[in-house]
Amino acid sequence: MVVRSPGIGDLEGPIAEQEDLVHRRLEAAEEAVERWGSRGGSAAGGGGVSDSPELAAAVRELISLSSDGGSSGQRAKMALQVAMVHLEDEFRQVLISGTYFLPPDSLQASLHDNIALPARSFSFSSFPNSEALSISSFATTTDDSRTYCSGFTRESVSMEKIHLYLIDPEASILLMEIAELIILAGHAPNICHVYSETRHNTLMQCLCLLGVQSEHAAATAEDGCSMQLDSHKVKLWIQGLKIFVGTVLPEERHACAHIFGCNSMVEQDCFTRATTRCTQQLLKVGNAIAQAKDRHYEKAPLILEMYEELAKLQPSLQDLLFGDAKDVISLEASTLLGKLGEAALGLLLDFLSLRFNHDLDEKTALDGNILSLTQFVMGFTKVLAEYNGSINTILPLAEEEEEAADSKERTSMAPWEQYVLRLLSHLQLRILERSEFYKDKRLRYIFLMNNAMYVLEHSHSSVLRLSSRDNQTHEKLVLLVEEYATAYLRTTWFPALFHLKWVQFIQGKGRDMMKEVKEGFKNFNSAFEEINRVQTTWKVPNPQLRQHLRIIILNQAIPAYR
Template identity: 35%
Template structure:
């Protein structure tokens, strides 16, 4: 038999007995109430000894019936007995004590003190409130309302005061401390202005930077990795105790309203800390691109933090605090989280339907990728109508972001075709348009997973030919953009009056295009055969340069048109003098101009120099060797100014981009 309870506790225990007895008709309610009361204070630790469980098959009953008892004793329900009058008196006393505790905290003497500033006061008040649940009478009902009102307000204060307040970096670090998160790397291509008629202003050595890793690539997150608590663990336990009593008393709606209000404001504040501010469509349209670019970047990062960190943690906390009622848990979480989610989605929608311009493409792609990858996890956080609503909204935004991607790529194609700069680059170097377009196009390959779906079925602008019969939608798009680029470069070559420099310019730019394709994922999109054909075109440009530059030089070294060498004929000498003078002038002009030209690729530059030497040196060496005897004398050096070795050495200066005075 259980030991008698200590003195001074009879009234409280009597109240507990009454609660259990009044709940005896419910299979589980008595056990639940015992658990609640025993959690408040160790004074109720005897509860399981004093009262048999509501479930007659509970494991606390002995396997066999003690001598002197029949089997029916196990199943006898709690009901009136010889000591009922005593129990009623004890119950009434306990209820009276409970009302006294509630009224004491509602009196002016309590001041502004909070019950839950003291763990002892909190235990006493919760036990008193629990004791009043289910009791009848105007005074009891009034006391219960007062108790619920106080618990509601103290629940609110605990939610507010127990929330961890962090700055942006600390918030991300704390929420994702144990997440193996790959922070998206963003290309500066998305922040370069393409919304203008000329690309010439966007020159630089390399154009848009290359990303270290594709933007928006997330690593997987396994259960239990998110840390730490958004609410301290001790506070979560106290909030759960309050929630249990309020839910038992039928005050679930009031509880959910408080939870939803406080946590909604907290999550919205976290969203603001992460850099995602509430903006209307009009504000998004008006903001400068430099500012909007930063906000889009923060949105992509924040979506990861919110879905896998902030909301996942909120869901866990909510399930702990409201474990007693699954419906209340769903309602509270939905009310807390929906404002945060809708603000994220609304910004994404504003971007999707906003003005299209080329510089936005990679940010829009990053937003599309992040939302598409995180949508299943976002959906899983909600249930019922809320889940259906979030899913429908997010999928609609994905559709509109996809439309924006396609429209922005079309805008980029138009920007290439509409580029109108008329300034030629000195030395025939790589045009800024070429650098920009190729780095832009190269970045598209990082999103091949999404772009192949988004571009599938788009109308084609050109025939790909048999060599690209199996080309992907993205490959076809890239081919269109590069074709537009090469057409434009061909037009720009006409800005040079010198045909040789036209060939150098075309050679440099096509080499850059091929190199960017060969060294990236673009190679798999366009194929080896496309690259081979363009290399053949580079060789043709090289041949065209040699022909247009050195034909006149070689013409000076041919025997055609010279008088027959008959002794020291004055006619021959005069003709040779003119030939050597023409050679010197033509060669010196080439040296002066073409040492200022630049062939970008070192290997291509050396190949061109070798080609010049192979064409010119043998002819010059032979011509000098055969006719120098005709010009020996006092003015010999005036006509044969260069030895073959001099020419050979000077050819090494060609195409180095040197700026020499005439």
């Protein structure tokens, strides 16, 4: 039996069958792509890859066939390229349609109505100007808890409203399926570009809807110009920072992890490229505010609020970012934090100098009531006390020319405590200067006593958060009030009571000097009537101080009159 070796003719059959199979597979895949593309994808009711399993199978078939050589491989690559174009367009459409927007005005209103801004114990809109400073300008509370503007609390934030400009969860499922196919086909850079550009535009729009005017602020900062330190702009920036870093960026990272979870490098790249420029714009707005030159000391709480919120959110911001972008953003955030600290320090020192106009009004000049400067300084200090932690970080230790012992004691105190003590010292000097306005020494001491008592009452409040060393300040103020009360008693009542003591002296001698006795009583009555006529209009607003004055006057007058 003769055995023949297989010849070329015998191999042509299987090879031809294999080529025919490849050809049919290629045609079927091309038809599936063309059929799906002609329907316009999910945008035209095709349902996307979730409802078109033959499309996903066709793309995988083309990926497999494109690895082969020859004309079939080239043809598969061309068909795959067409499929990628359709899928990228589908990805973009789903990404846009999966982000639900309200009209800008409605969205901004809903966000502003539902997101409360911590206002400590003051309202941003209630800051007085330097021409009308009054303690009544502050909406203070009786406890140390933070209050919120418009009566909202943090729990009242509607997350449903915030999610309106984020990616819909159902859309992210479809985006994930498309992304897997595109990444599998080796077109990851393309989908990164589509995602990052689309989401960048969306997030920039989000910043604008939150009231952060990034373009204007960025141009202002770059040109070296100075924007105005507007309370409303600062409030919107703080609100935007909290929402963007606290909600938008974490949600964006979660979306990237879900959509591009099949490839961690693509996930990080998409998130970084979509969010970096938006975050930089947000920081540029803060930078422009920090560089505003028309600052006044009453805006210090605004800058301190910005400083605290940024310092609080900076660690979260660093944890969210990746790679080089993390280093860049961290540096820019740290730089902004330093500028805010410098701006706050300048405002605190401006306030410490007390170099602003406070003219005594007619009412104060007539009745010896509390100086408006005293009321404002103590009220404003109470507001600043809410930021004592940040102030301790911002303020350097005071370098004053003092005796070694006192200097050693001061260096052991927190900067905020040093600041308050220096402020009270400066305030006391200003009160003494203002007291020279009163020509009547009796009214001058009433004025000094009222102001010292007001400072005593408010400086001992727990809101100032001073250490136990505050007891020394308290004792000094108590002694000062007593000193002024005694001086008032001497200048007011001692001359009147002297006439009674003169009568007592005459009677003690046993002499019959009725005329002198009557003259003494007459002089006392005249002095008493003058005191009553003049001092009835004088004010001592503190009830405890009024009672104290009554007691010390009675302790002197009653025994002498008896």
